[in-house]
Amino acid sequence: MKLWILRHGEAEPRADSDADRRLTAHGRDQVLHSAAHLRGLPLQAILASPYVRAQQTAALVHGALSPAEAVITVDWLTPDGEVDQVIAELERLGLEEVLLVSHQPLVGNLVAVLQHGHRQHPTAMGTASLAQLEGDWPLPGLMTLKAIHHC
Secondary structure (H helix, E strand, C coil): CEEEEEECCCECCCCCCHHHCCECHHHHHHHHHHHHHHCCCCCCEEEECCCHHHHHHHHHHHHHHCCCCCEEECHHHCCCCCHHHHHHHHHHHCCCEEEEEECCCHHHHHHHHHHHCCCCCCCCCCCCCEEEEECCCCCCCCCEEEEEECC
């Protein structure tokens, strides 16, 4: 399995709720920079948090890559999502090449758990950071961090 984990781009500091925060112009530029690392990849799915900034991030990536599949919104990729649930959902889906678009602290914890088997040292993921992991199964400690791109 090849898994890419993208944190949303820079977002407005305030909105009516955290879920409503939108990308800034700089955040949109960051996302397009990160999307360049995904060009030519045979992604089977782009899964995104329902939060506005993640939806905007996923839409920008989708537009830059023009994959046949639409962005799929899932409620288990929110900032307070559970790593165990994300792993279970990835196993259930059985996809070979997938992009997740989400938030901190989930993305940092997820990369750490998949790579090391624990979240004692979450992976640093700034806005629009993109992590690439590979492994036979999306299970704790069984994936290898191949690259991480920071904006």
